[in-house]
Amino acid sequence: MTGPRPFDRILIANRGEIAVRVIRACREMGIESVAVYSDADARALHTTLADVAIRIGPPQAIDSYLSIDALLSAARQAGAQAVHPGYGFLSENADFASACKTAGLTFIGPPPEAIEGMGSKIAARRVAVEAGVPVVPGETPTDQSDDAIVDAARRVGFPVLLKPSEGGGGIGMKTARNDRDLIKTIAQARREALAAFGDGTLYVERLIEKPRHIEFQILADHHGHVVHLFERECSIQRRHQKVIEESPSPAVTPSLRQRMGAAAVAVARKAGYRNAGTVEFLVEGNGDSARFYFLEMNTRLQVEHPVTEQVTGVDLVRAQIGVAGGRDLPWTQEDLSQRGHAIELRIYAEDPARQDLPQAGTLLLYREPSMPGIRIDSGVTEGSEVAVYYDPLLVKLIASGETRDTARARALAAIRSYPILGIRTNIPLLIELLEHPKFVSGNIDTGLLDADGDAIRARLSSSPSPEVVAVAAAARAARPSATTRTSAAGAANIDPWSSLRGARV
Amino acid sequence: MSSSDDPTEVVPLGNGRYQVTRGTKRTIAFAVAGRDTWVFLDGRTSIVSDTPDGSPRRSRVDEQGALTAPMPATVLKINATTGQLVKRNDVVMVLEAMKMELPIRSPRDGVVKAIRCEAGELVQPGTTLLELEDDPSTLREPQGRPEQGRGTTSSGSPEQRRGVRK
Numbered sequence: 001m002t003g004p005r006p007f008d009r010i011l012i013a014n015r016g017e018i019a020v021r022v023i024r025a026c027r028e029m030g031i032e033s034v035a036v037y038s039d040a041d042a043r044a045l046h047t048t049l050a051d052v053a054i055r056i057g058p059p060q061a062i063d064s065y066l067s068i069d070a071l072l073s074a075a076r077q078a079g080a081q082a083v084h085p086g087y088g089f090l091s092e093n094a095d096f097a098s099a100c101k102t103a104g105l106t107f108i109g110p111p112p113e114a115i116e117g118m119g120s121k122i123a124a125r126r127v128a129v130e131a132g133v134p135v136v137p138g139e140t141p142t143d144q145s146d147d148a149i150v151d152a153a154r155r156v157g158f159p160v161l162l163k164p165s166e167g168g169g170g171i172g173m174k175t176a177r178n179d180r181d182l183i184k185t186i187a188q189a190r191r192e193a194l195a196a197f198g199d200g201t202l203y204v205e206r207l208i209e210k211p212r213h214i215e216f217q218i219l220a221d222h223h224g225h226v227v228h229l230f231e232r233e234c235s236i237q238r239r240h241q242k243v244i245e246e247s248p249s250p251a252v253t254p255s256l257r258q259r260m261g262a263a264a265v266a267v268a269r270k271a272g273y274r275n276a277g278t279v280e281f282l283v284e285g286n287g288d289s290a291r292f293y294f295l296e297m298n299t300r301l302q303v304e305h306p307v308t309e310q311v312t313g314v315d316l317v318r319a320q321i322g323v324a325g326g327r328d329l330p331w332t333q334e335d336l337s338q339r340g341h342a343i344e345l346r347i348y349a350e351d352p353a354r355q356d357l358p359q360a361g362t363l364l365l366y367r368e369p370s371m372p373g374i375r376i377d378s379g380v381t382e383g384s385e386v387a388v389y390y391d392p393l394l395v396k397l398i399a400s401g402e403t404r405d406t407a408r409a410r411a412l413a414a415i416r417s418y419p420i421l422g423i424r425t426n427i428p429l430l431i432e433l434l435e436h437p438k439f440v441s442g443n444i445d446t447g448l449l450d451a452d453g454d455a456i457r458a459r460l461s462s463s464p465s466p467e468v469v470a471v472a473a474a475a476r477a478a479r480p481s482a483t484t485r486t487s488a489a490g491a492a493n494i495d496p497w498s499s500l501r502g503a504r505v
Numbered sequence: 506m507s508s509s510d511d512p513t514e515v516v517p518l519g520n521g522r523y524q525v526t527r528g529t530k531r532t533i534a535f536a537v538a539g540r541d542t543w544v545f546l547d548g549r550t551s552i553v554s555d556t557p558d559g560s561p562r563r564s565r566v567d568e569q570g571a572l573t574a575p576m577p578a579t580v581l582k583i584n585a586t587t588g589q590l591v592k593r594n595d596v597v598m599v600l601e602a603m604k605m606e607l608p609i610r611s612p613r614d615g616v617v618k619a620i621r622c623e624a625g626e627l628v629q630p631g632t633t634l635l636e637l638e639d640d641p642s643t644l645r646e647p648q649g650r651p652e653q654g655r656g657t658t659s660s661g662s663p664e665q666r667r668g669v670r671k
Contacts, residue, residue, distance in 0.1 A: 349603070
């Protein structure tokens, strides 16, 4: 990927850490970055970092980050030549990809036909079957009535998962173990599918018990080259949302890796895929005899792409931009290798001691750790406002090392030195997970947090230690006459910075 | 090593950093004092409240029977109407925040006196969502009433509080 830059100016149709990630790649490549922001993000990190920032609407995503008109008009206004969709929002929306094309913009992702084809679970399965790759039993009933969905579940076999047919990322997925469970769940599943994806159509799938969730990164250019960049293990999930990812997977043997990699490439070829994508598999069993099933293909850059970058040395965002600009992939499959180990921790604004209740507020203090083998992909900084409108992912911490043990030790050391004050985060849960005997041994499946979650969470609430109380007292004593100001104001939402500002000015 | 008899010494290092020494054990902590004091020590974040009971803000029913929002959220759906009889654990409304649905359940049997929010509205923590009063038809049987509505949180049991991640 050498030669002149593929574009002069790229609009990033996203927010948060992924927008920041793409802005940084643009800057390295000498490309101007155009951020878009809603009113809730006027001072967000991505808005302030980009070369150009354009307001696209009110806080509600439907009128801003999900508004194709607003995004295209921003691209026109900024004179952008290409659009990077990030993940989530419109990244897997074929209409958006088509609209970009019609507007003369390069969509940095797969062609609309591939998004359409792989976005529908039925079509994606057909592609996998045609490519000779095994699939998990499941169907989207044409009749979407409650009765027909129950019938479908009986055909597929309980326990089942109900998923939005148009969805992804674990959003809106429900488990049902029998008819009664299922009937109770359908209405909510439908509502959530409609709210998240604008389509209430449900897909019914057999739930594979104790599976591992292993996915393969692929990259395809416009000249017929398709490669895979090995696997990511994404088995640590809570309610089908990933929490910790790593590469390589402790469970994948060289022979299994070779077979799964070839299957991923076959699916991508069959789909006519271009750019970066991920082929997800469920894996049952262990060793060379493990069975894998094609689950779905994500037609976008993944949240967990950094673990692949850390072990392969490939910059996936740069590769995406290069491929979109018509470049050849600069490597063959034989050129690519996995070296060392990488673990990604997702830091969410939610309270693990209270059923992961989302948190909102101001980051009063935020200090990123800096130490060997640590990469931080952040969407926030000290003083950032965390709003309720968007996904609670704040930051990804990626630890790398020569071995899994080293990467794990580095992840632990870094997360323990990562103060984020002003809102609660899931950091205590991440620490518990990194220290969990099953995680330490690598013996993980997607049910770990469901099975041991209560025991893990029970350790999270404890009364403040004498040290904590002493530090709190010191901090209160150091507060410049804030006690009197705060109590005099008597208001419910005193921003501690306002009193500091008052003292300075 | 430190023991419980060791005094704790805290030295401010500036910019929110504190050196904590207990016995021979030294650690760096971070803290910000606002309305509450936030402390980060060894991966744990604690909120030390200035109020004596130290109770966190959450959705709760106060003595007047007002149900309040536990967090900033959008009102997704209101299931109850003014004057309606509700049973304990009935989902009276559904809030949404960060792609999660959060059912708000009635903490007790009663009658909806007033609804203080609208579907689609953004509510802040502590905003009154709904007011409950006792069912007049049960007023003649006062036994058990003194306990009602006191200290009951609408986000009481873990099961009730469980949000649904979309």
